Amino acid sequence: MKTAILSVGTEILFGQITNTNTVFLSQQLNLLGFDVMYHYTVGDNSARLAELIEMAFRDCDLIITTGGLGPTEDDLTKETACAALHDELVVHEPSMQALLERAKAYGKPMTENNYKQAMMPSRAEVFSNAVGSAPGMALSEGEKMIICMPGPPREMAWMWEHRVRPYLEKLQTGVIYYKTLRLFGIGESSLETELLDLIDAQTDPTIATYAKEGECSVRVASKRTTKEEAVAAVEAMTEKISQRVGAYIYSYDDEELAEVVSKKLLARNISVSACESCTGGLFSGALTDLPGISKVFDRGLVTYTYGAKMEELGVKEETLTAYTAESSQVAKEMAEGLAKKTGSRLCISVTGIAGPGGGTPEKPVGLIYIGCVFDGHTQVREVRMRNVSRKWNRHYAVLCMFDIIHQIIG
Amino acid sequence: MKTAILSVGTEILFGQITNTNTVFLSQQLNLLGFDVMYHYTVGDNSARLAELIEMAFRDCDLIITTGGLGPTEDDLTKETACAALHDELVVHEPSMQALLERAKAYGKPMTENNYKQAMMPSRAEVFSNAVGSAPGMALSEGEKMIICMPGPPREMAWMWEHRVRPYLEKLQTGVIYYKTLRLFGIGESSLETELLDLIDAQTDPTIATYAKEGECSVRVASKRTTKEEAVAAVEAMTEKISQRVGAYIYSYDDEELAEVVSKKLLARNISVSACESCTGGLFSGALTDLPGISKVFDRGLVTYTYGAKMEELGVKEETLTAYTAESSQVAKEMAEGLAKKTGSRLCISVTGIAGPGGGTPEKPVGLIYIGCVFDGHTQVREVRMRNVSRKWNRHYAVLCMFDIIHQIIG
Numbered sequence: 001m002k003t004a005i006l007s008v009g010t011e012i013l014f015g016q017i018t019n020t021n022t023v024f025l026s027q028q029l030n031l032l033g034f035d036v037m038y039h040y041t042v043g044d045n046s047a048r049l050a051e052l053i054e055m056a057f058r059d060c061d062l063i064i065t066t067g068g069l070g071p072t073e074d075d076l077t078k079e080t081a082c083a084a085l086h087d088e089l090v091v092h093e094p095s096m097q098a099l100l101e102r103a104k105a106y107g108k109p110m111t112e113n114n115y116k117q118a119m120m121p122s123r124a125e126v127f128s129n130a131v132g133s134a135p136g137m138a139l140s141e142g143e144k145m146i147i148c149m150p151g152p153p154r155e156m157a158w159m160w161e162h163r164v165r166p167y168l169e170k171l172q173t174g175v176i177y178y179k180t181l182r183l184f185g186i187g188e189s190s191l192e193t194e195l196l197d198l199i200d201a202q203t204d205p206t207i208a209t210y211a212k213e214g215e216c217s218v219r220v221a222s223k224r225t226t227k228e229e230a231v232a233a234v235e236a237m238t239e240k241i242s243q244r245v246g247a248y249i250y251s252y253d254d255e256e257l258a259e260v261v262s263k264k265l266l267a268r269n270i271s272v273s274a275c276e277s278c279t280g281g282l283f284s285g286a287l288t289d290l291p292g293i294s295k296v297f298d299r300g301l302v303t304y305t306y307g308a309k310m311e312e313l314g315v316k317e318e319t320l321t322a323y324t325a326e327s328s329q330v331a332k333e334m335a336e337g338l339a340k341k342t343g344s345r346l347c348i349s350v351t352g353i354a355g356p357g358g359g360t361p362e363k364p365v366g367l368i369y370i371g372c373v374f375d376g377h378t379q380v381r382e383v384r385m386r387n388v389s390r391k392w393n394r395h396y397a398v399l400c401m402f403d404i405i406h407q408i409i410g
Numbered sequence: 411m412k413t414a415i416l417s418v419g420t421e422i423l424f425g426q427i428t429n430t431n432t433v434f435l436s437q438q439l440n441l442l443g444f445d446v447m448y449h450y451t452v453g454d455n456s457a458r459l460a461e462l463i464e465m466a467f468r469d470c471d472l473i474i475t476t477g478g479l480g481p482t483e484d485d486l487t488k489e490t491a492c493a494a495l496h497d498e499l500v501v502h503e504p505s506m507q508a509l510l511e512r513a514k515a516y517g518k519p520m521t522e523n524n525y526k527q528a529m530m531p532s533r534a535e536v537f538s539n540a541v542g543s544a545p546g547m548a549l550s551e552g553e554k555m556i557i558c559m560p561g562p563p564r565e566m567a568w569m570w571e572h573r574v575r576p577y578l579e580k581l582q583t584g585v586i587y588y589k590t591l592r593l594f595g596i597g598e599s600s601l602e603t604e605l606l607d608l609i610d611a612q613t614d615p616t617i618a619t620y621a622k623e624g625e626c627s628v629r630v631a632s633k634r635t636t637k638e639e640a641v642a643a644v645e646a647m648t649e650k651i652s653q654r655v656g657a658y659i660y661s662y663d664d665e666e667l668a669e670v671v672s673k674k675l676l677a678r679n680i681s682v683s684a685c686e687s688c689t690g691g692l693f694s695g696a697l698t699d700l701p702g703i704s705k706v707f708d709r710g711l712v713t714y715t716y717g718a719k720m721e722e723l724g725v726k727e728e729t730l731t732a733y734t735a736e737s738s739q740v741a742k743e744m745a746e747g748l749a750k751k752t753g754s755r756l757c758i759s760v761t762g763i764a765g766p767g768g769g770t771p772e773k774p775v776g777l778i779y780i781g782c783v784f785d786g787h788t789q790v791r792e793v794r795m796r797n798v799s800r801k802w803n804r805h806y807a808v809l810c811m812f813d814i815i816h817q818i819i820g
Binding site for chain 2: 007012013014015016017018019020022023024025026027028030036037038039040041042043048052055059208210274276279280281282283284285287288289291292293294297298299300301302303304305307308312342354355356357390391394
């Protein structure tokens with residue numbers, strides 16, 4: 001079904017917020033087999049909104065709007081959609097009840113404005129909202145349908161997941177199944193080259209590659225008559241892709257590298273400590289993103305100065321003087337010193353040049369050393385990152401640390 | 411001038427990339443005094459693009475396009491814009507030369523496709539591109555103008571800065587000057603309430619408030635005949651705002667809180683160390699974002715377990731048992747232990763409940779304690795954050811740490 005996504009909100013036109021709703025909905029609608037033809041954004045203006053709805057319906061049968069469902073006077077999406085599809089607003093009792101309960105729970109009186117949110121087109125399928133005050137809706141006339149969703153991304157995502165997607169799935173024939181593989185250590189263009197014949201020959205399953213912040217992902221999607229057929233098609237294609245680039249795949253389930261590795265450490269009860277120089281605590285920060293990681297994570301040390309490296313980790317002054325702090329020797333002594341101090345089964349260290357300054361021809365910005373002690377065995381890796389920016393270098397260094405742990409613990 | 415931003419690219423409709431160009435251009439155009447009325451996105455399809463251009467010109471006099479200027483067959487923006495404004499494409503010699511030189515520099519032959527990029531509408535003002543192959547252009551017919559820019563954000567931003575903005579500034583009468591104030595510790599709605607009469611009365615300077623991740627900002631902008639007048643108007647309004655909410659303002663120059671505080675520590679040569687529990691290293695990570703911070707940052711300790719808190723910081727077992735790790739007593743002992751160990755002038759600690767689990771009625775998720783020793787004096791603060799998510803709680807806890815340092819060192 002040809003679809004337009006219409007975002008309503010003057011704040012978007014001012015560039016005050018990034019329109020993440022549209023990206024999210026585009027991905028989700030494409031996955032369901034809807035053809036997204038246009039994105040539109042318009043301010044809180046009923047006449048211009050009406051004009052865009054008319055325009056969109058020339059090509060499209062479905063318009064999905066976000067925003068403009070609030071209680072204030074400039075929230076006009078529902079009213080405009082209702083008029084465009086020749087319906088009229090009536091009180092929707094369940095929405096009224098929900099609003100009254102919400103007001104009660106917050107200890108605030110219902111204002112005149114609030115009642116507006118309980119008015120719905122008479123023919124609408126109303127979508128209740130468990131995480132905010134504005135209900136959504138789907139309204140049809142003949143072949144044309146408008147679906148209105150709230151603007152705040154958290155509410156929009158909730159309503160998509162629990163109300164709109166199930167509703168749209170019923171409209172579709174066939175079943176969609178997909179998988180997102182995540183890869184580290186291969187660039188998007190190399191990945192495309194490896195998969196080129198599969199991508200060129202694709203009909204179903206479809207294969208799409210994405211690049212993000214030093215990582216890649218591949219989405220394999222199939223639409224078939226039954227779920228079993230779709231699953232089988234996706235699994236067969238995933239197997240083909242895995243045969244070619246399996247060494248780089250760390251998740252078949254769209255998880256972050258840090259999350260995959262942290263979960264493995266936790267599941268296998270591997271105690272872990274970390275010491276960081278150039279990443280300044282970002283590795284420990286990412287590791288502790290996982291709730292419950294305290295069961296295995298003992299401590300992290302950010303040893304920025306020579307003194308801190310010597311006192312906390314027992315790095316030898318001679319080693320620092322002879323090789324500088326950014327060296328494989330220091331990375332080794334850091335990891336081994338940490339293992340001795342903490343007794344953690346896995347101890348990881350990193351030192352290097354994050355930039356923008358501090359690089360030399362021999363040791364350029366982007367050069368890092370990662371040390372890892374696991375069950376008493378030490379490994380040190382040198383990584384030469386392309387120097388994008390201090391921020392990116394530090395981010396990528398953290399990914400490399402997780403990647404090395406992933407390889408070592410398997 | 412009423413303006414539409416038109417993004418061209420099927421990958422945007424698939425949700426494969428986030429349309430950051432539109433956010434950037436919206437902000438920039440608004441700052442120059444252009445009224446952005448619409449955002450449109452369309453795939454690589456000439457007929458639909460032509461229809462959108464026609465539609466946009468009903469309301470707007472200026473259309474800014476991004477994307478579709480590449481060498482391949484599906485890059486059709488320039489051709490479509492040219493036809494819409496009744497011009498014809500001719501070889502643009504300087505562009506041809508630039509393309510030939512670029513091909514030579516990369517050691518690649520010019521393909522037939524490449525020549526396409528040197529064809530420009532005969533009446534166009536051509537914008538050369540120093541960071542990519544696609545030139546941009548401005549093409550007018552009567553009151554109507556289309557400006558075409560490349561799609562890759564880096565090229566687009568470069569062309570805006572060096573070509574399009576100067577070009578548009580010449581079309582505008584008057585000079586724009588603006589300032590962005592950043593605030594912490596006040597919500598956007600409270601901020602609006604404080605400034606309501608100023609906002610309601612605004613003509614010039616204009617005042618716009620923005621909310622982002624626990625922080626707020628206010629942009630004050632003025633457009634006057636001379637720069638001096640615009641500066642004077644912005645400064646006078648900034649002074650008024652400062653009188654009302656100055657206690658919350660940490661930057662008058664759109665800097666991050668972490669950056670402002672890190673720079674102050676560095677400029678005043680205040681040695682600093684940190685110990686973290688619930689934030690897991692994110693504070694040290696943010697502090698070390700600043701190049702050169704190694705001059706004052708000694709070390710960071712992520713003491714996740716009781717053992718780590720006792721061994722690294724000398725926190726007493728009795729204190730942990732009596733008050734739990736998430737207590738003001740432990741925050742105090744952490745900061746003081748760190749000061750004793752490192753001798754840093756400023757030592758900060760944090761402990762608390764990041765969630766999602768681990769909360770109790772007395773100590774709910776979102777409760778944190780921050781200890782700070784500065785020149786031998788200890789302070790401990792309790793902060794009760796609203797519990798949004800583990801990620802947000804940890805992010806906000808780090809902001810609170812920087813805020814407290816900011817208050818203490820002044």
